[in-house]
Amino acid sequence: MRPGAASGAGIGRPSSRAAGEERALTSVATGERAGGGEPADLPRLWHVTLSVSGEEAPLKEVRRALEQLAHDHPFLLTSRYANDHAEIRYWEEARDLHDAAAVALRLWGEHRQSAGLPPWEIVGLEVIGRETYHQRIAEGYGPLPATPVGVHPY
Secondary structure (H helix, E strand, O other), X not given: OOOOEEOOOOOOOOOOOOOOOOEEOOOOOOOOEOOOOOEXXXXXXXXXXXXXXXXXXXXXXXXXXXXXXXXXXXXXXXXXXXXXXXXXXXXXXXXXHHHHHHHHHHHHHHHHHHHOOOOOEEEEEEEEEHHHHHHHHHOOOOOOOOOOOEEEEO
């Protein structure tokens, strides 16, 4: 469903790929044990919070666009919005944080036209593992559980 590739060379390394050629997203620890648990190449759940902002847009249009995004992206838990910014929270299944972040950074742009999202830019991204998310909640800090689920004004 989601493309598993991103383009671009690593920082400080020349690219051996032709212009426009994509590279597969890979884990740094592929095939090794991550934290002594399951193999690193098995998908895990990551809690993603994506923040976007830009020029003001009519609230009704922002809400409708976020509702369409929630329909297009089935793991979307909740969105909060105002006329010049929004926050989207959801669970992403990916091998590692790098892959989850890459998908999250593409989400807004890839759905901008199909969902009618405002031409806002991404201004924040947090990707945390499932254990970290639940530990934060248990300790009374971090993002509150995403209830009620859905699209809501700030």
